[in-house]
Amino acid sequence: MHRAFAAEPVPAEAMRELVWAASRAVTAKAGIRLFVVVDDHATMRTLRQACPGFINNAPAAIVICSDLEVLEASVGRTGVEGVGRIDAGTAAAHLSLAAPALGLGICFVMSFGHAAVRTVLDLPSHVRPELIVAVGVPVAKPARGAKAIPPIVFHDTFGAEWEDQA
Numbered sequence: 001m002h003r004a005f006a007a008e009p010v011p012a013e014a015m016r017e018l019v020w021a022a023s024r025a026v027t028a029k030a031g032i033r034l035f036v037v038v039d040d041h042a043t044m045r046t047l048r049q050a051c052p053g054f055i056n057n058a059p060a061a062i063v064i065c066s067d068l069e070v071l072e073a074s075v076g077r078t079g080v081e082g083v084g085r086i087d088a089g090t091a092a093a094h095l096s097l098a099a100p101a102l103g104l105g106i107c108f109v110m111s112f113g114h115a116a117v118r119t120v121l122d123l124p125s126h127v128r129p130e131l132i133v134a135v136g137v138p139v140a141k142p143a144r145g146a147k148a149i150p151p152i153v154f155h156d157t158f159g160a161e162w163e164d165q166a
Contacts, residue, residue: 002105003056005136009039010060014102018062018135021098025090029074033087036063036121036129047120051132053111058134061109062095063117064088069126088130095133105138 019035027033038044039060047061048054066084075083092108099106109132117129155162 001107002058002134002136002138003107004139005056005058005105005134006139007057007059008137010104010135010137012039014104015039015060015062015135017102018095018098018104021094022062022064022091025087025094027087027090028079028083029070031070032066032074032084033091034065034067034127035091036065036123037061038063038121043120047117047132050116050120051109051112054109054132054134056107056134056136058107058136060135062133062135063121063129064091064131064133065123066128066130067126068128084128085130092131092133099135103137104135107134108132109134 015037019037022035023033025033037060038047041059044059044061066080066087068080068084071080071084096106112129112132114129117123117132118125118127121129123129153162153164154160
């Protein structure tokens with residue numbers, strides 16, 4: 001995840017390729033997942049102000065949304081929360097893999113109010129923003145990243161130590 005980006009805009013072709021990559025992620029049903037590409041300077045500024053978790057200077061973003069009407073018709077009322085977020089997560093994973101291949105960096109923005117994002121992007125009430133993915137060209141010398149956190153892994157049952165045979 002990047003927090004510092006160059007001021008240059010993200011090329012339109014690179015944004016198209018990111019959306020293409022994200023759209024290839026698995027989904028529960030076509031039509032659930034929607035994308036809003038944001039690259040207008042004023043809209044980015046307003047979005048940043050409306051989202052407390054938007055702590056980077058990315059010049060663009062891809063907002064991954066769920067169509068709640070299609071979602072409920074597809075998976076029922078009880079599946080709306082989980083399936084929408086899983087679909088958004090698979091798209092975000094594809095974005096995180098495609099971005100470096102395009103010379104771009106991303107940062108997930110998860111701290112935001114749905115109503116604020118809906119207002120900024122003029123989303124209808126049945127479209128829920130799930131995740132904002134800030135996009136930009138990383139600065140040449142980024143700050144040193146956080147130390148990698150080792151995974152917590154058990155074997156067969158919770159609490160049973162897993163011996164990595166690699």
